[in-house]
Amino acid sequence: MDTTLKINGEERVLQADPRTSLLDALRHHLGLTGSKKGCDHGQCGACTVIVNGRRINSCLTLACMHDGDEITTVEGLGTPEALSPMQQAFVTHDGYQCGYCTPGQICSATAMLEEVAQGWPSHASADLSGGMELTDAEISERMSGNLCRCAAYPNIVDAIRDAAGKGER
Amino acid sequence: MPKDGGIGASSKRREDVRFLTGDGRYTDDINLAGQAHVHFLRSDVAHGRITSIDTSEAEAMPGVVRIFTGADFEAIGGIPCGWQITSRDGNVMQEPKHPVLAHGKVRHVGDPICAVVAETLGQARDAAEAIMVEIDELPAVIDMKKALSGDAPKVHDDLENNLCYDWGFVEENREAVDKAISEAAHVTTLELVNNRLVANPMEPRVAVGDWAKSTGDYTLYTTSQNPHVIRLLMGAFVLGIPEHKLRVVAPDVGGGFGTKIFHYAEEAFCTFAAKACRRPVKWTSTRSEAFMSDAHGRDHVTKIELALDAENNFTALRTLTHANMGAYLSTFAPSVPTWLHGTLMAGNYKTPLIYVNVKAVFTNTVPVDAYRGAGRPEATYQLERVIDKAARELGVDPVTLRRQNFITEFPYATPVAVEYDTGDYNATMDKLEEIGDFAGFEGRAEESKRRGKLRGLGINSYIEACGIAPSNLVGQLGARAGLYESATVRVNATGGLVVMTGSHSHGQGHETSFPQVISEMIGIPEDMVEIVHGDTATAPMGMGTYGSRSLAVGGSAMVRATEKIINKAKKIAAHLMEASEEDIELKDGQFSVAGTDKSVAWGDVTLAAYVPHNYPLEDIEPGLEETAFYDPANFTYPSGAYACEVELDPETGVVTIERFAAADDFGNVVNPMIVEGQVHGGIAQGIGQALLENCAYDENGQLVSATYMDYAMPRADNVPFMTVDHSCQTPCTHNPLGVKGCGEAGAIASPPTVVNAVIDALHRGGHTGIAHIDMPLTPQRVWAAMQGGSPEQGEGHGSAGARQLGA
Structure with a gap:
């Protein structure tokens, strides 16, 4: 199914199995490997991203639930030239x-x-x-x-x- | 004044920016074109006989490439063990086969039975659920004492029993030790458990195998602390691939702590399957898989006896330890309870007679191997706990008792076969009393009391043997490897350097600290030096990172190679300046002729080496690249003293750490900021062991702590601010940098410090009957002890119930 995500200010259309977690969508489908998988159970926080201004464990939410949401990953916070x-x-x-x-x-x-x-x-x-x-x-x-x-x-x-x-x- | 570059400067880490912006390249970030994914079907019982495996339904499922079972690996070697121990009776240890996939029997929960390779991970998992495996469950051997009883089921049917080895050290001392203990004025005895831990680097293990049809070359990308060791073990002993046809790459690695030293079945599988399936095969461990397949740590049960004379001098020490090996021998498992543990039983003290007996036991649990400190935390814990208990029994101050027995003259040959080259244990204790504000403790204890809390002060001294190790020595002790380190220093024409080192960095900051050393030696900016590691295709054969050895051994190799570079560069400089080689001096990146104003810059010399128009070609070759292998002459012996203040809530048994101070002697320090971070990390892991962490099995061998909900990791609110000092420096006498290593100190020294503090708090609160509580000191255990209950707690706690080994 198609889901439109606004990631780091850029609209990205995701085509993935509806069971795909937001973390897997970022890492495996959208090439954003900055967010890490440490436990896939919401117990370690390595996958934390910011969705509509709130921090969440991206392993505990399905990507398809975020159609139209604004998502900020570590890649969107700063660059090597301009750190946040x-x-x-x-x-x-x-x-x-x-x-x-x-x-x-x-x-x-x-x-x-x-x-x-x-x-x-x-x-x-x-x-x-x-x-x-x-x-x-x-x-x-x-x-x-x-x-x-x-x-x-x-x-x-x-x-x-x-x-x-x-x-x- | 703090330096802003070179040795002793707190240079900011150059790794930082890529980690902070998500640009690190970890193994799971690597995806190869056409790769398939593997899912391992693992045993959910601890012990059983496999009677049938039916994969027919699974093989027909969508996306399945191939399903492997143990039968596919019958012609393949098992996972090897890198260290052989000889028992007291002269026999070598019992060494079971360790198949890549279980064959005949499963021996622990998590033992891999089948591997499903499919187009996607989801398809591999779905197919694994359709595999029909019939297992006749057998009684599990979990408790070490029961494992050694005559009627115990055998973990390995082809071995005589479940005893891996029975090691005595030093066997010739045994009778003298027994006699000294029987004649002592006072003997303090303590039985304790060193709780089983899981290393838990935040990055789970990953392996990606690749095989090139065009050349027949294999590449394995893996989360390893030592890619060359994996290449050697897997190539030579498991898959029969010559090293020149096998490349192992360990890119950014998200923490190791020991558990990523070892060669694992999943690495061999992915490499093997890449050729069998003719496409890359990737495996990424889940966290629960990590709990049941990463080698565990510790799991010792010990009885220790300390004998003292009438003047409170230590006269003899005797220990009996049962060490859990788990179901198979992991790569360095046999060395941990023996040579990394027995040789440290002298600690900081001049005890003249020591005897250590270790019985290593097979059980139906995950294999146990080195975890941060490896053997040395177990030695320090029992020694520093029994000394604290002795001080209490004798009514003497624990600091005084330690000081009285400190070794004060160096070099010092211990009765357990090692020679400490240097140290000053009183200096670190003095520093500790200052930074720990011992003088203010009673006031703080009073203040706690007014709030209804019990405050305790725990102290500890430690020594560790790091910088492993002299190859000829460890060879005599059973190591099947050398323990040198290597470095190739390649100077480019324009003057920049690349150092290719066998030391691997997975959080230690080598990319920052190693250039500081070269910068100091040549007098060029640190950013002219690049460190390359983690790839067998680029770095010379090296043994990797563990045992706090990177700077002491790998750094020494780099120094030796750089010395060769400087010597050759001086020859070139002498030619350019028409001077004698002996008169050439190198300072601040300039070669000059002593006593003259003639000089050439570093970059002029490096350019001449690669553009040899005006060059002594008759004497030396062009180019500027040198390799050195450094084999240390001895271990290094970091030491220090730690103090912890806890507050205990008598209503609930909750222990909080209020203050923590560490005075370490690491010899010379290259980057104080990095050292401080290493000490913080070690202490936090030690606090985790002391208060929170416990890997628990039930009596059937089910791993009941296989998620972060069940295995309590230290979090931000469990770790206190710490006062860390490393100004006491007695430089190592036998390596060129005078460094000793700092990575494990915190994990070695902090568990007894914390436990000593809790026992002190309890005694100050009137609970004088409590001599010991086994780690982790959870509120439940502390509270139960305060109610007069047994501290052992029964099922599901401690080392698989092994505490009942008792006397």
Whole structure:
């Protein structure tokens, strides 16, 4: 079946079996291999992409459910010549080692800061009515869906804090 | 002042940009024209006899190319084991066949039975469901003690029993150790489990096999830490392909942690099937497949006894370990509980008498092999736990007891066959007391108490043997391989360098740190140096990356090759400047004649080497390319001291890590930023082992922790900020860079640090009867121990119930 996806600002028509996950559609049908498959079960976050402004696990959703949706993958956030502020912060703070979880971390962190800006509370938030402080605990909790086995977590938290303009620890 | 380039600078990683923008090229990103996909039908029982396989219905299904069974591999070698251990009685270990696809029997959940090659992965999976496999289920052998009992079912019918080997080390010390323990003023005994772990790199394993009809050449793209080792093992021992007809490529690899060292059946299958099907064949592991086919780690059950004299000097140490091998011998499995474990039992201490006995056992579980640290975490854990227990029993400060027994003179020959070349254990302990703010601990404990929490401080000293290894030594110890490393340095006419190295980078940042070394040696910018690795077609034969060996062994090979380059370049420079070769100096990328103002630039010399118009052709060949193989003279011995402060909620048993400090001595440090990341990662994996992770089988051999919902990985909110220091530096005395290796330290040193802290918190809270709790220290286990329950927890926990080995 045909599905029209707006990926990184460009309309792409996908012809695929309706059982195709958004992740497989990106990687196998559309040649966008930046998004990674770490578990295919929504438990590791390596496949995180941004759909209509929200971060989701692209392995847990079918591509055909996203007709007309705006999808941003890591390829759409920055380029080697012009890194996004989040990507630049990961360089500054050494926020990875093997790089496999990194595209998911970048997409997740980028959308996460937007969630905070919109006042969505998390499990770590003291106040559920919004306006939370972006503490380290808040960042860690909100990023706990993105596994990094190299465990660059302390540096990832530093990078996100920096990208959010919250300065050094 | 921090340097901005060369050795000691925190150069930003050049790998970064491709990883950050999604431009990394991992094995699963490789798709070859015309490739078919393979799905493995794996055993869902732990032990059974295959009575029939009917593939007829499946073969008729859409898209199926071919279905393979064990019968297709009868003429093919099995997956080889790279290390042979000799038992106490002089017999070599029992070494079972390890077929590519199960033949006759299945021996663990996940053992591959059939391989379905089809046009699409979906078609391969659909067809696999139509295969009819009849298996007569047999009783599974899971518990190591039961596996060794006389009436246990045998994992391998053609072996005598389930005992792989019974290793004693050093056998000549045995009687003296027994005597010293029987006569000691005090003996502390501890029984413990080193819990079974799964390495879980975020990138699952992938293999793409290709066969060129035109030349008969094979290519395997695979997620490996050591492509040359795979080429040798698979080519020579499994498929009978000469190395010159086989290329193995390991491109960007998304983490290894040991589990991507080994040669796996799926690699051999895809290579074999590419020719059989006359088209490329690709396999990508699912995560649950990874849990039941990647080699696991640890899984030791140990009894350790530490003898002390009346002045609290360690006088003897005796250990008995049962080590789970799983159903087959993975590539380096036999070496892990023996030479990588027994030789480290002296730790940082001058214990004069040590005896280590290891019984390696076959069970119906996934094979166990090296995982970050490999043998050394198991040694450190038991040693540092028993010392902590001894300090408590004797009522002495655990830091004082350690300091009193530290080795302080180097070189030091231990009673377990290794010689530490250098170290300063008091220096790292001093640094730890400072950065861990020991002085402030009591105040923090009081503050915790006011909030109803128990705070504990755990400390630990460690040593590891890295930079493996002298080939002649490991050959004597049973290794079926050399453990040198190689580098080819190719200088181009315009002065840039390409280093082709056998060391593989899968997160360690070699592409950044190796050029720092060359930049320092020649005095040219780092960006004039490119590192090429991971392809047997370009790099010279190398042994790959594991055991914290890349810089210590691979870096040394690169230094040696670069020295050859510099020596030849000096000859050329001398000719260009009409000077004597002995007078030529190289500094900041300029060759000059000592005592004169004559100089030529690096680029002038490299150009002359390739455009030899004015060149000493009668003395030296044109060109500038050199290869070196470096075989280390000894292991390297990184060491250090770690401290952890935990807070324990007595209402729930929940443990949180409040502070963590690490003072390491890695010798010289090339890139402090990369070293810090490696230490963070190691500590986090150690915290995972101590508090979260456990690979669990039920009594029938079902793997009950085969997803991330069941196997608890450390996440961002489980890993604390850490204070990491590597300013204590006693450079390695026998490699040219004075480096020791840093990749495994955190995983080796942190588990006992965390457990010591939890036990300390419990004792401070009045729970003085709790001498030990087995890892992982889940809230359930801690709470049960506080209620006076058994810490062992029964079914589904620990090492396949093996804790009951007990005394």
